[in-house]
Amino acid sequence: MRHAILAVLASIALSFTAPATAQRDGSPKKPLRVLLIPADGGTEDGTKADFQPLFDAMSQSTGLHFEVHTGQSYAAVIESMCTGLAEIAWFGPMSYIEARERGCAELLAMEERDGSATYFAGLFVAADSGIETVSDLAGRDLALGSPHSASSFAYPLAMIADAGLDPIAEVGAIRLTGSHASSLMALRAGKVDAAGASFISYERAVNQGSLDPSRFRVLGKSRPIPNPPLAMHADLPEDLKAALRTAVSSVHETPGINPESIRGYGGKRVDRYVCDIDEGVLDSAARAVAFIDEDFKAALLQKASLQTD
Known part of the structure; x- marks a missing residue:
């Protein structure tokens, strides 16, 4: 999988159409920017520490490179995604829907633990x-x-x-x-x-x-x-979106990757990240607090x- 994903990276830079995201392609010199909502206080040694092992594992298994930061607020993460300052974001369910409705976020994956994604x-x-x-x-x-x-x-x-x-x-x-x-x-x-x-x-x-x-x-x-989802910028090229889905959905079973490194919200170990999610569950959650x-x-x-x- 590593060689297949590396092969598409060379063409990705040429296929960007959104000016704000055109400079990042997942290469070592142009890592994809990941921004996390500050669910537990927003400290770099808090929320960031929860997810850094996941993106390190994805980088190890695929050759894609990531730069992970925690946002100062939920609103700041939404704005950064919608102004092209991040390619990937970890949102809460409601903040994801807000970014999606603004046309800048597309669902990437959701963590699953003990068969549950809630x-x-x-x-x-x-x-x-x-x-x-x-x-x-x-x-x-x-x-x-x-x-x-x-x-x-x-x-x-x-x-x-x-x-x-x-x-x-x-x-x-x-x-x-x-x-x-x-x-x-x-x-x-x-x-x-x-x-x-x-x-x-x-x-x-x-x-x-x-x-x-x-x-x-x-x-x-x-x-x-519904568990807080990972999302990607809607204007990323389709081949990069596919590479990200493959990377995050298969990282838990990649040889050489320690299962302990597959973590999520609260630093808890997760079984896997799933990409085939019915967004209707998120919409239903939104209706519950309409x-x-x-x-x-x-x-x-x-x-x-x-x-x-």
Whole structure:
């Protein structure tokens, strides 16, 4: 496979049509730029460390070269993809759909673990808070991550709405922290009564010693959410798209590649990356939180702006 992919690289540079992406072809001097949403705080030794082994393995097995960075925010990753500053991005389900609707992102792959390609969001509270049900969040303060995030924003809000609460009118102060980890740290510091984050981020915080699991508990768990997808720029040449699909979907079974290096969200080992994905599952996930339209988001952002400390 390595020789086959190397063979197409020579022709790829000549077949680019998008000026913004024309300078990157996956060669050693022109590596493909990979940008990751900052799901767990955005540190280079955090989210980047989760995915660097995957792209190192793909480079080893195919000859394609990658330059991996973590974006400063979900919005920054979307903008970078849509302005041609990245060829590959790791998105949340909602941020991928936003980039796709802008015409700049095409689905590449999704991680699969134990036969599942889904994960969960949660609402977390202090163990001694006295908050027993999601409806008890009436008048309570809440930390959420990025407005572009499915599991630290949209799905926690959906759980609150499903409990019969208006997140804008009936929840207390809203603190938008920008990431799962920051929301959990706001909960730990007592700045809020509850935090929305993915279970993967919660488990990571516990494993890293940032949260004492005896002091916190799960208030609510979301319906399944499609795993955050890897996407590629829509204007990449078709032969490079095919090479990327082959590389990521076969890396787990490539001789000489340590299976431990095939990792994904939260640094967890994954079984494989699948490319034959029905995008309908992502669209269905978006419909589940469709009540968060532009008017709703504007009102919630206005409410959050009143939180000054």
